[in-house]
Amino acid sequence: xxxxxxxxxxxxxxxPFAYASDPSPLQDFCVAINDPKDAVFVNGKFCKDPKLAxxxxxxxxxxxxxxxxxxxxxxxxxxxxxxxxPGLNTLGISLVRIDYAPNGGLNPPHTQPxxxxxxxxxxGTLYVxxxxxxxxxxLITKVLYPGDVFVFPIGxxxxxxxxxxxxxxxxxxxxxxxxxVITVANAVFGSNPPINPDVLVKAFQLDKNVVKNLQSxxxxxxx
Numbered sequence: 001x002x003x004x005x006x007x008x009x010x011x012x013x014x015x016p017f018a019y020a021s022d023p024s025p026l027q028d029f030c031v032a033i034n035d036p037k038d039a040v041f042v043n044g045k046f047c048k049d050p051k052l053a054x055x056x057x058x059x060x061x062x063x064x065x066x067x068x069x070x071x072x073x074x075x076x077x078x079x080x081x082x083x084x085x086p087g088l089n090t091l092g093i094s095l096v097r098i099d100y101a102p103n104g105g106l107n108p109p110h111t112q113p114x115x116x117x118x119x120x121x122x123x124g125t126l127y128v129x130x131x132x133x134x135x136x137x138x139l140i141t142k143v144l145y146p147g148d149v150f151v152f153p154i155g156x157x158x159x160x161x162x163x164x165x166x167x168x169x170x171x172x173x174x175x176x177x178x179x180x181v182i183t184v185a186n187a188v189f190g191s192n193p194p195i196n197p198d199v200l201v202k203a204f205q206l207d208k209n210v211v212k213n214l215q216s217x218x219x220x221x222x223x
Contacts, residue, residue, distance in 0.1 A: 028180065078096060079095075080097075081095075081174075081176075108185060111156060112155070118152075119151075126170065127161045128144055
């Protein structure tokens with residue numbers, strides 16, 4: 001056996017024969033059905049004939065406009081995803097503008113189940129962070145100023161908090177055309193129908209009256 005044959009055999013023994021993975025989900029779930037006539041939803045969107053595409057399919061205007069932050073959390077998220085730009089379908093990217101009120105405007109703890117987020121501050125001062133997965137649950141934080149960039153890894157709970165006395169603005173790119181968002185407080189205490197209070201009493205080690213009080217509140221969803 002010559003050296004080239006030996007090297008080839010070693011390579012084959014140490015190399016996977018194929019690489020494959022499932023496509024990333026673009027919605028919370030996609031239930032399979034047998035009858036195509038009932039297939040209203042797909043994992044993504046139906047595609048227009050490319051010959052009929054026009055500039056408007058790839059365009060959005062208005063991210064320069066400040067948003068109203070007069071709400072319970074003091075922030076507003078303006079998304080630009082496949083719902084706003086149809087041409088983003090299958091391209092795996094989207095954008096948001098986030099406005100924060102002075103003195104404590106908060107984009108509350110949340111996660112994007114389908115995207116990593118990279119955020120740049122253009123105005124104000126933000127305290128940002130994310131928490132690693134169990135069992136470490138390590139909090140990683142940073143104070144950001146205009147021009148600073150921070151990354152929130154896919155699926156991890158994260159937040160941004162305006163620690164300045166003026167408005168703050170940030171833009172973020174996300175690695176999905178439809179990243180989704182789960183705001184922790186909304187999901188846990190504001191689900192519809194409500195989670196059985198006994199579950200939350202046990203999970204959070206809280207008095208049942210405290211749990212019921214939290215469930216009775218209006219949970220603001222700003223994105």
